[in-house]
Amino acid sequence: MENIVIIGNGIAGVTLARHIRKQSKHTITIISSETEYFYSRTALMYVFMGHMKLEHTQPYENDFWKKNNINLVHKRVTKVLANQKSVVLDDDSKITFDKLVLATGSKPNKYGWPGQDLEGVTGLYHKQDLEAIEKWAPTTKRAVIVGGGLIGIELAEMLRSRNIAVTFLVREQSFWSGVLPFGESQMINRHIIEHHIDLRLDTSLKEIIADENGHVKAIITDKDETIACELVGLTAGVSPNIDFLKESGIELGRGVKVNRMLETNIKDIYAIGDCAEQHEAIDLRRPIEAVWYTGRMMGEALAQTLTGNPTPYQPGHWFNSAKFLDIEYQTYGWVWAKPKEDELQFYWEHKDGKKAVTIAFHKETRAFIGINTFGIRMRHEFFDKVLTEKRTVDYVMHHLAEAQFDPEFFTSHKKEIQAQFTNQFIGLKTV
């Protein structure tokens, strides 16, 4: 029986703990300074918008941990003493371990903007961020959000739900255009504006200005425009939350360096989730994957290793999803913002401007590479199988009905999509 200590009670750490418990009697301790109990970070926005209470974001009831003999410590780890096999907490007490797992997640990026630490400036990542926004919201007439990604648009939606005016600064020419192909990105731009969000493309933040009390009163953009505001949301991505590890001797890059077994350079210390950085990226993935699903999968894999079944982290086909205000987004396989040289992209958009599909495939072999869908739900299982079996784009086109996951009675746009594809790409080859 080993003594396993996990730092971080997010999806990675908690998945790991649950799976270790399923398969062993190891002592498990989860340490977190953020909250006593695991909650779903992705649901913070719904708490602010009043769709849920914080307790609803907790996937397990409070007595779950005791029942499963998982110890919870609600304290901050300040240091890891690798050679003593212990961690130091903020009250100077120590916890020893046989195996240590770092699952500390991310923190919002701050790029050294003047005024970035003022009152009224926040990211949206931790529960504490939500509490800060909740505190400032009643006196906020306008908020400025900096950074056009998934968190930025969530924060915009949150603030709009309480009728707070929002100016949304996006550095790129179009929303999330580093990830989304042109047509999709344009569609989301329009949807943002439809929700009365003041979208400023090709605009970045230069400076945040304080009032006499040290609270935000305005920002200045790179175009020297001053925008009066009482709240600034910094949502320009996240980076691994690893500052406390600087003197630990654990090899760090942008994150905690790990191999495919999720081991760090120090024996018996592992890292999973947002804070882990692969020495070499897996397939076309990024070395650091700050995504819910990858955190969970790393937890699932490492639990095997720690219970006697050494298992490398070997993610399957890429998938992800998000929701942009009212428009749901799903992706399976790879669809790049700009198709690679040997790729073609097929783009279909519904006339109401709220549904779209992009399919990437190989020019020569017509092999299916990936799909993005907006406002249309697709079946994960279907595309996972298509990718594993290396099917062609024509196969996917023929089996669109099987692929759809929309609720019953929804209008299927299958025929329209197929017709356009046939038109554009020289006939539908039989499969």
Add this chain to the structure above:
Amino acid sequence: MSNSTTNKAITSSQSNPLNSIQKLGLTLGFLGLFIMTLAFFNVNFPQKAVWLGIAITSILVGIVTYARSTYLSKPAGISNNGIFHKSLTNQGAIAWIIGILLTSFYVVLYWFPSFLGLGENGAENTGIVGFFDPLSYFLNGHVASQWFVYGTFYTVAILGLGYKFILKYRHNKYQLVRTISVMFFQLGFAFLIPEILTKLNPELPYFAKDIKNMWPLNYYFFEDWHLTNMLQGGNLGMFMLFFGIAMIFIISPILTYFYGKRWYCSWVCGCGGLAETAGDSFRHLSSSTQKAWKLERWMIHSVLVMSFVTTIAVIFTFLSNNPDLSFITRNQFIYGIVAFLVVFTGALYYFKRNDLDTDAKFTMLSLVAIIIISIAINFFSGNQNILFIDSYELRKWYGFAIGAAFSGVIGVGFYPLLGNRVWCRFGCPMAAILGLQQRLFSKFRITTNGGQCISCGNCTTHCEMGIDVRSYAQKGENIVRSSCVGCGICAAVCPRGVLKLENGDEEGRINSNEILLGNDVNLMDLLNNK
């Protein structure tokens, strides 16, 4: 160069103030209610019919106006903003006031109808019941009863708030079709057709004419007076009797097999209809804790046993007292029931013992309890005394405790406090039976979409049956629960497209995965198929 954007608003606009159209809607709606209130306090309107028409129209137009202004001013999509901030929808003072008013209304309705103005012993109706006389005459040819008043209110609520629900979920065709269905069945089958049939057959004794309201939800279907009235009710009575029995033994099992119990609970049923429309604003108040689930199992199965026993007891007494009226003896009846239940329960156990979850086991045990009690009835009962209790007394108590107090007073009165499906979840014997079939013999399931769940909890929070949907979805497991009424709201509120209500092969319907889709293929094979 310097330009700037300043704030023009004087205060933060956090509170969403009403716009003028919404105010107009509220005014119209509450003026209509106010007219009703005046009638309740015995204000004697000249031209009752006109004023009643004005009142009902005003309420409906008010709801429509308010709803259109509220929902059509925003892009279509999930609109649950602020439900946990508002007094009405978060068990605040307004919720309590409405809860108290509704509960009091039910108490008066069931036990003190004279307070509503029901003329007793041939006296003329006054008050609100009297106010409805013209409409009642028009529809069924009689003076109004408190039930007519209630039925009208009920129908108006389903129609008005059903329209509101449709606007709220106008991006979701499943919700649209389903809501039109409950509105249609309420207006046609529960309200208009029975009234009109009564008018066309004024000579017949009373029996239920709402063919979709089946036993055991309609707990008096097999009571002696009701059976007698149906038997003496000419062709219509015979039709209702045979259709009622066909509903229970043929139509319902077939539909439940193909579509799950949703065909009834959230598409047809009147209780469900009110819960889905008027109760929609309170669905998130249904507790999804393990504790609530335990309580639910005990309560719904207790009611199930009581409803069966009461019915069996009443028929038993009927057969004992009227051996000449019927074609079977009480012995044949009891052993017929026992044989049927033994075969039914035994077959279920034999074929489906691997699919039984705790809910299903409870239901099976309830059936066994019913078998035992039935046999005991036969051995230890006289004609009237069933297990030393008067069977008519038993039925009276069932009617009081379950039929009135539970389904009405608590079931609807407590909407704003305990959620909109209290009755369906904790009390409805019909739901228990359909639930057993749904779990074991049905094509229906809610499919979980691979590994896409982010555990956000929207599905669990907004499940009116208090099912912890997330606990299945985050394991990549399909949701095959007895209590699921198939309203489809979990799938609607899911931000990642994870849930889909489907009817499909029974193969792989109940699944359970250790490792979710998207991870290492070998690891999934190793752990999921062991």
